[in-house]
Amino acid sequence: MTMRRVISALVHDRPGVLNRVASMFRRRGFNIASLAVGHSERPEFSRMTIVVDNVPESALWQVTSQLWNVVDVVEVMDITDEDYVARETALIKVRATQESRGHIVEILDLFRGAEVVSVSPSTVILEITGPTEQVESLLALLEPFGIIELMRTGLVALTKDEQVPQDGEFRAPALVGARPNRV
Amino acid sequence: MSGRMLAGGEFVCESLQAEGVDLVFGVPGGAILPLYDHILKYPSIHHVLTRHEQGAAHAADGYARATGKVGVCIATSGPGAINLAVGLGTSFMDSTPIVAITGQVTRPAIGKDAFQETDVTGVTIPVTKHNYLVLSAEDIPRVMKEAFHIARSARPGPVLVDLPRDVLQEIAEFTGYPETVDDLPGFRPITHPDPVQVEAAAEMINAAKKPVILAGRGVLVAQAEKELQELAEKAQIPVIPTLLGIGSFPGNHYLYVSLMGMHGSAFANLVVDECDLLVNVGSRFDDRIIGRVADFAPNAKIVHLNIDRSAIHQNVFADAPVIGDAKNSLNALLPQVEKQARTEWLSRVDDLRREHPLVVRDFAGKPSTQYVIKRIHELTNGQAFIVTGVGQHQMWAAQHYVTDRPNSFITSGGLGTMGYEVPAAMGAQMGMPNEQVWSICGDAGFQMTLQELATIRDENAPVKFAIMNNFHHGMVRQWQTLFYDKRYSQINTTGPDFVKLAEAYGMLGIRVEDIKDVDSAIKRAQDHNGPVIIDFLVEIDELVYPMIPAGQSVNEMVEDPWTQQQPLGTVAR
Numbered sequence A: 001m002t003m004r005r006v007i008s009a010l011v012h013d014r015p016g017v018l019n020r021v022a023s024m025f026r027r028r029g030f031n032i033a034s035l036a037v038g039h040s041e042r043p044e045f046s047r048m049t050i051v052v053d054n055v056p057e058s059a060l061w062q063v064t065s066q067l068w069n070v071v072d073v074v075e076v077m078d079i080t081d082e083d084y085v086a087r088e089t090a091l092i093k094v095r096a097t098q099e100s101r102g103h104i105v106e107i108l109d110l111f112r113g114a115e116v117v118s119v120s121p122s123t124v125i126l127e128i129t130g131p132t133e134q135v136e137s138l139l140a141l142l143e144p145f146g147i148i149e150l151m152r153t154g155l156v157a158l159t160k161d162e163q164v165p166q167d168g169e170f171r172a173p174a175l176v177g178a179r180p181n182r183v
Numbered sequence B: 001m002s003g004r005m006l007a008g009g010e011f012v013c014e015s016l017q018a019e020g021v022d023l024v025f026g027v028p029g030g031a032i033l034p035l036y037d038h039i040l041k042y043p044s045i046h047h048v049l050t051r052h053e054q055g056a057a058h059a060a061d062g063y064a065r066a067t068g069k070v071g072v073c074i075a076t077s078g079p080g081a082i083n084l085a086v087g088l089g090t091s092f093m094d095s096t097p098i099v100a101i102t103g104q105v106t107r108p109a110i111g112k113d114a115f116q117e118t119d120v121t122g123v124t125i126p127v128t129k130h131n132y133l134v135l136s137a138e139d140i141p142r143v144m145k146e147a148f149h150i151a152r153s154a155r156p157g158p159v160l161v162d163l164p165r166d167v168l169q170e171i172a173e174f175t176g177y178p179e180t181v182d183d184l185p186g187f188r189p190i191t192h193p194d195p196v197q198v199e200a201a202a203e204m205i206n207a208a209k210k211p212v213i214l215a216g217r218g219v220l221v222a223q224a225e226k227e228l229q230e231l232a233e234k235a236q237i238p239v240i241p242t243l244l245g246i247g248s249f250p251g252n253h254y255l256y257v258s259l260m261g262m263h264g265s266a267f268a269n270l271v272v273d274e275c276d277l278l279v280n281v282g283s284r285f286d287d288r289i290i291g292r293v294a295d296f297a298p299n300a301k302i303v304h305l306n307i308d309r310s311a312i313h314q315n316v317f318a319d320a321p322v323i324g325d326a327k328n329s330l331n332a333l334l335p336q337v338e339k340q341a342r343t344e345w346l347s348r349v350d351d352l353r354r355e356h357p358l359v360v361r362d363f364a365g366k367p368s369t370q371y372v373i374k375r376i377h378e379l380t381n382g383q384a385f386i387v388t389g390v391g392q393h394q395m396w397a398a399q400h401y402v403t404d405r406p407n408s409f410i411t412s413g414g415l416g417t418m419g420y421e422v423p424a425a426m427g428a429q430m431g432m433p434n435e436q437v438w439s440i441c442g443d444a445g446f447q448m449t450l451q452e453l454a455t456i457r458d459e460n461a462p463v464k465f466a467i468m469n470n471f472h473h474g475m476v477r478q479w480q481t482l483f484y485d486k487r488y489s490q491i492n493t494t495g496p497d498f499v500k501l502a503e504a505y506g507m508l509g510i511r512v513e514d515i516k517d518v519d520s521a522i523k524r525a526q527d528h529n530g531p532v533i534i535d536f537l538v539e540i541d542e543l544v545y546p547m548i549p550a551g552q553s554v555n556e557m558v559e560d561p562w563t564q565q566q567p568l569g570t571v572a573r
């Protein structure tokens, strides 16, 4: 059984850090579905939200512990099973004629956090911010109009936990009970 | 605090001096020249000019493994730096602390495809624990302090420091070498185990009827040999070393088993097959140990003591992980582990020992590699420092050079780097000048790095090289014999006349073609006050047994057909 995991990491804001993190994922054969990185609450550190796809149960511990071993990485928390909020933003350029533009706006009104951000004679650019499922259902509805370009930020997430994570924080799902095949 | 105005190159030398480094291995070149200019002023740092950067990296590794200290190697930018890479990979796999210092093109030239520019920090990410590109001279002491700290802490490994030429030339105020590492919030080695984990592990050990310990390199790193022995004796648990854990438990102890795994003894593999608990102390469960995971120790629960949390559950699921330094973890376990006799289990282990001996095959005329190694073992009383290459001779050395000395068996395990045997032996010898160092070489591996013989001559490092000359990539030949119907492809490695080669390098050269001359050659080498090369012309058709083919289990283990016909009780150990 494989699964999708959401990992939050605090990393040094230094040249090459992204390379080190990406290199570890590639080399260990983990599949990054999305990676978002930006400034964090601390000036010299960035926060990353990494969504990893197709993680076999046996590798749950590997993903987090290998990431934790990267010297520039300060905190690693697999928050998938915690209470957390997650959002992504998408900018969607859709073909829009005079006739179809009204339909597109109607669809947009069905979604929270969605709006038109730019209009041209033959296209509109829409923005939506929300959970992944919401972004995907909007995309499905827009598909018939013709999506010309799409830019998604990838997921950004924060746990709702009130405790302040410490330097060196490590949270991974506990593995309990021996696996019959031992890994 | 005001300090002296120094150049970046001097910052490096000051840092090395403050770390107590007295031996470094390297090769100069354009980008690193400012450092080489300053190193002349630091006579306490002895620089060994190797003939190839690979040699510098392996020498630093051999030095580090023999002494337990951090090894240091130096290279220039571009080709020099990437020549280090195989050495870094070797150290990385085998948990060896190394600081590699490389020159880089000047800061303004970086990214311009400048002469001898290579993105060295980029190239070495997968073979280092961490690396640095230093962009100001002032930063050098902090970076060096961190580099040494990271290299030796947690699971040891190589750290590379890349220094642009103009940073080495930059004049700045040197205010001293930092005493503490203050700015590494992302590097928090777990030194002390969680008591909850310790308790769970102790319970499992106490409940076990047929436990066995697998002792890895982590025991040597933690210097926990005494604690390991206490645990084994208190709970009466037999001990199996990994290839890199040889010497972590005395080979002459009644609880000592012998190597397990692909080329471990049948006896050890059968013990693991029957055990109901396997206590891994400081090993990462390499696939050459476990074979097919589903069939590995099928009846056993697993206790895993390791300082690296990523080693836990990596290859084998641990029922009771204990994350921490092996010494601390063993000390925490000891009071909770019950004294037990386990007589039934130990007598079963002894039966297996008798039924599956490791016997040295005798040949008339030409000696076998096993025989030569056995004689070296006996004539050095098992007290020499052994460095090996990779291949058949390596496996026989591991099987037959049984020792009770920590850190005295030095071999490339995880990467299996041929050519390691020559420079690493030099490094080990220079780190342990009062020990006898024997390098058990393959004829092919020896030819990969033999240029370091000149360095060895210059340094007068009295290494005894014993080339197990089968004129072949013996281990490749073995696989082609067993798995490719003897379709031999590209395995003839006939070299030069090694005796003349020895003479060309100003060393004593001896050739042995007959079994009756083995002893006298070894003794002559021991008596000779300087480096020696013995060219042992050994049996070619000898295969390493037992063998568990890659990815298979003890059920598919092949024992030596010859050994099985021998009378019981002839145990070579």
Ligand SMILES: Cc1cc2nc3c(=O)[nH]c(=O)nc-3n(C[C@H](O)[C@H](O)[C@H](O)COP(=O)(O)OP(=O)(O)OC[C@H]3O[C@@H](n4cnc5c(N)ncnc54)[C@H](O)[C@@H]3O)c2cc1C
Pocket (backbone or CB within 6 Å): B093, B094, B095, B154, B155, B156, B215, B216, B217, B218, B219, B221, B222, B241, B242, B243, B244, B245, B259, B260, B261, B262, B263, B264, B281, B282, B283, B284, B285, B286, B288, B289, B305, B306, B307, B308, B311, B324, B325, B326, B327, B390, B391, B395, B412, B413, B414, B415, B416
């Ligand atoms: C041709 C060939 C055949 C081989 N066949 C075999 C074989 O049959 N049997 C065999 O055993 N090997 C064999 N090997 C070697 C094998 O590939 C591995 O290199 C070896 O098994 C690794 O041993 P290790 O886990 O003890 O050491 P390492 O790979 O160095 O791992 C050390 C472990 O200890 C941990 N550690 C480090 N410091 C501490 C500390 N202070 N406290 C606690 N833990 C610590 C580390 O985190 C790491 O997990 C073979 C190699 C070759 C080239």
Ligand SMILES: Cc1ncc(C[n+]2csc(CCOP(=O)(O)OP(=O)(O)O)c2C)c(N)n1
Pocket (backbone or CB within 6 Å): B389, B390, B391, B392, B393, B394, B415, B416, B417, B418, B419, B441, B442, B443, B444, B445, B446, B468, B470, B472, B473, B474, B475, B476, B493
């Ligand atoms: C650098 C490198 N290249 C190739 C190999 C693959 N390899 C493993 S053992 C071996 C043959 C080793 O021959 P030799 O050094 O003569 O030792 P022998 O097996 O004959 O004792 C080869 C080619 C390797 N381990 N390292």
Ligand SMILES: [Mg+2]
Pocket (backbone or CB within 6 Å): B442, B443, B444, B468, B469, B470, B471, B472, B473, B474
């Ligand atoms: Mg050979």
